[in-house]
Amino acid sequence: SQKIEQNSEALNIQEGKTATLTCNYTNYSPAYLQWYRQDPGRGPVFLLLIRENEKEKRKERLKVTFDTTLKQSLFHITASQPADSATYLCVRGSSNTGKLIFGQGTTLQVKP
């Protein structure tokens, strides 16, 4: 089955450092990976989409990579701020069903 695996342990970093979150997937490489942010008590908010052939995508302080050899996507936040504290969800599409498969998310805590 096609799965998404994210580190369930919270990531704690100091303000100003770069946060790196990992997303591993199984089976076929998805054509796309999406990343969402979710704050407590709120719905997920779309951040970035990366295509299989893009390798890297940037948006302001965010950077996402896509490594089909390692079957892994990395999500980086540079110059992190306490306001970046949230849970980040990695999402892939299922080639079988055409539906999105969500990881359980990794919680990031940025300390001042």
Place this chain on the structure above:
Amino acid sequence: NAGVTQTPKFQVLKTGQSMTLQCAQDMNHNSMYWYRQDPGMGLRLIYYSASEGTTDKGEVPNGYNVSRLNKREFSLRLESAAPSQTSVYFCASSDYRGLNQPQHFGDGTRLSIL
């Protein structure tokens, strides 16, 4: 600029009661979705509607029904609530159904079944 609106935000039910969760979007999106989110698990798709007039089962449809009332509205009904349906329910929409389509989420309905 409401986006996706869900009502109610909180609800407590007794086992066996029924209720309908409402969802409306104002982005003129074609596709709409219902998910549930449980602790330690990713969002799981209950039902979706690729376009007005169509609905299909997702990963966990048992115990639920849906209605795509019009292009804006997509409701989720629990006919006979069970404690296993205690969860946070999210409605989402996208321009159309596709793996490269960002989904826009509401802020959820927190449902407890006693």
